[in-house]
Amino acid sequence: MGWIGDSVESIRSLQIRHLLTQIISLGMIVTSALIIWKGLMCITGSESPVVVVLSGSMEPGFKRGDILFLHMNKDPIRAGEIVVFHVDGREIPIVHRVIKVHERQDTGEVDILTKGDNNFGDDRLLYAHGQLWLQQHHIMGRAVGFLPYVGWVTIIMTEKPIIKYLLIGALGLLVITSKD
Amino acid sequence: MHSFVYRLNTLVTFAAVILAVLCGAASFLDAFNSPSVRAHAEVIKFNRFRKQLSGNDEVSLTLNISMDLRSLFTWNTKQVFVFLAAEYETSKNSLNQISLWDYIIPDKDHAKFQAQVANKYPLIDQGSNLRGKKVEFVLHWHVMPWTGRMIEGKMAVSNFYLPEAYT
Structure with a gap:
């Protein structure tokens, strides 16, 4: 009887090892994805380094389903740059182009107005009620790279x-x- | 080892790597393009110059614009977004950039042109500092690729003075 018990025991330990290996490899996949994402956050300085275009307001440049890579640094925002910004009271950030910039002489603060390339008018209708300008703290990053369809x-x-x-x-x- | 799933995995991974390399190469090759842009812009007429009820100066004008942006186009260029900005300094603001007119150039054949246009967006100041102000026209372009890095550039094209009095 002894050898049966031994072999059952060895099979059981094998299965446990197998299970542990699977759990670890699953954990490796999850953590490496997390490492890549957090690493990108460090390199780009933006809280969300990659965004997906959800609307057609920047067509034909960006279509729905395209991916933009963001970068954020201390350089001041200038007209023509494509920025990702969030508006108070709106959950989903917007990707549009800066068309007006006013930079203060004394404090260096900026007032920014944006517009979608494919939209008829500027974005004041999209901003919070009564808001005329975006400030630096609304900006999540500027788009530097582009990848279609992904x-x-x-x-x-x-x-x-x-x-x-x-x-x-x-x-x-x-x-x-x-x-x- | 040589199961169907294993082969599928290898194939998909390989395809993804090749695509990524091609995208990177396409974007990298853009770096070897050194464009030479020629452009000119001038004011033909001030259509309106007034102070809004809010106290901000507002100008609308007619422009003569000519440009040759053909050298910006490479095989990785989807379109070129070009706009003319009025840039000036006031006692309140160290920089004011106001886009007056923009255009999306879809391909190389449309990249050389001359046009008389009214401003698409009014020139509105933050305050009333525009009378007699010296304003610089700067042409900005934004090359949007099929894939990869976006390229920006600009060029100062001319200066002009706004009228001393409202119309």
């Missing part, structure tokens, strides 16, 4: 969550069942 992945996943869960489930199954 953002569709996130758009589809946020609009059809079922696809997201299916994908996560399938990937999880793959990780758990893979034997090497």
